[in-house]
Amino acid sequence: MATLTKNDIKITRTETSKISSIDFNNLAFGQVFSDHMLTCDYKDGKWHKPEVVPYGPITLDPSSKIFHYGQSIFEGMKAYKDNNGDRFLFRPMDNVKRLNLSAKRLAIPELPEDYFMEGLKALLDVDQDWIPTNEGSSLYIRPYVFATGNGFHASPADAYKFIIATAPSGAYFSGKVNVLIEEQYSRSANGGVGFAKAGGNYAGQFYPTQLAKDKGYQQVIWTDDTTHEYIEEAGAMNVFVRINDTLLTSPVSDRILDGITRKSILQLAEAEGIKTEVRKVKVSELVEASKNGSLKEMFGAGTAAVISPISGFGFRGDDFEIPEQDQSFASQLKNRIVAIQTNKAEDPFGWRVKL
């Protein structure tokens, strides 16, 4: 099959750019959207060529299956710009492959990899001025696929839309994150869709997260739905725990998203001489480690949140504080990964992709 390159992609430019109305010094996360988007339709049994078009409304029949059956998947990536104006992505092929893993599990036809990658490149050429350069800001990239096909029958749609939209964004969390370890509600089932970035995984977390927020926590740490004895991950982050000088994180499974930040952190930590262990972590172990002082750090890791230090956790009505560390793994690793992402350091891993 002939591969598509970004120059094959039809581009329709907006007549009125919104860029001058955006305050790039005060960016929230994912609230303002760049001028263009990539769109690509699946119908008649195949994906049709992607196009760059002005960011604008989508019109659907009321019986479109996206409204009824949650048949949707997404990805989250970022584009960075350095002081020379060069533009970079971080491990983008991992997002392409994960989107197709999610697609398969949700019975969505897999997307040709070049439609995604070359489409993204074309979009980021057109909207290159939308990539922020301020420290801590970046262009958040949202690739997503949803069912457009019609009908009130709980079965896969016969038509889909793939879109990439982008949003210049600041930090996901403001400040440290206080988490609640959840024992009643669950994020995902054994044999379910937890490992996929399926839309429905997120909506299911909103209510329990709201309850946690009402109690003063910003995030829920999910535990396994069978015993609730093991920590799994957070809403949009994998979780790391430092006990003495070892960095622990749960193995991924069909319940846990295989985060690109998570696996990068594991490799970076090794390279920095930090001992890592990938193994199940019991809630009781956390509690004990907190009590005897060996719990030094906890942090979340994800594209949106980068590395977000966790200041404490609540469990069964008790609150466990995690004291600040002078030599924090979280800051050390965050500095490393951000330096690689933004072209401020060598990239021995070959993760950075120059546009």
Added chain:
Amino acid sequence: MATLTKNDIKITRTETSKISSIDFNNLAFGQVFSDHMLTCDYKDGKWHKPEVVPYGPITLDPSSKIFHYGQSIFEGMKAYKDNNGDRFLFRPMDNVKRLNLSAKRLAIPELPEDYFMEGLKALLDVDQDWIPTNEGSSLYIRPYVFATGNGFHASPADAYKFIIATAPSGAYFSGKVNVLIEEQYSRSANGGVGFAKAGGNYAGQFYPTQLAKDKGYQQVIWTDDTTHEYIEEAGAMNVFVRINDTLLTSPVSDRILDGITRKSILQLAEAEGIKTEVRKVKVSELVEASKNGSLKEMFGAGTAAVISPISGFGFRGDDFEIPEQDQSFASQLKNRIVAIQTNKAEDPFGWRVKL
């Protein structure tokens, strides 16, 4: 709070009815849609008055949360018309209440009950000619709510749309149903959203159901995700098993939808002198009962599928056939419930609501 009545609802009629193009003698399920729909918007912190409008396209921003986070819920109901042209609903308030149960779990603002019920009545006045009268046909009613609010942040939307659309429909299944008992994939987690009619619950079933179809089964019977030892329910039906002369069905839980057909069947069976037991049913018990001849019947029960006899089940590569019964509970109970729904019999339970 003043209650809304159907006469308060603004009605905008279509200029061109599609009804003459519909072949009411050859209706599929949920494929053609009536002329009008009810719409109702949540914004600025409240639900605004519903209106009846022509059935037609919905326009949304690409960042609408429905596309990203699966924040959607729905219901399934039917309207029936008898030989006098009188129109009926079946236990509609149970759907209203279940929609709000689902809403709560999905962090969607609950809908005023009268907006739903009076809105539905207004819609069914306008589209009364769309209710089929042929045996086995009815007007399938699809109330649903989805997140319209914008933003690439995994948190509840600030705007929603409630719609009721309807589709004159024939049978959901054609013929008997052969099922596969699933041990690898799961439908829902303990503490998850399985008890809610959340969009994401359905998309997650498509791929495993496709695999089952490829093996010659029409439906999957889900088992609990922890042990896979107990049968739970099917894609859009609760499941009943007849062992000797006792009718068994699983208790509902936070993993299983509390079906209105299921609970009606339990009451009808009691009234018909059929012994019922609500208890967990082991897969191994089914296999053994099939082998020793005590497994007399299995059937699915749901609004769309009414009562659908199951002709056999596959489990670990073996197929277990369920022989036809002369005195089948499935047909006895189906006849009873359909007679009540369609005003062909007394309704001692007060389930039928005349429009």
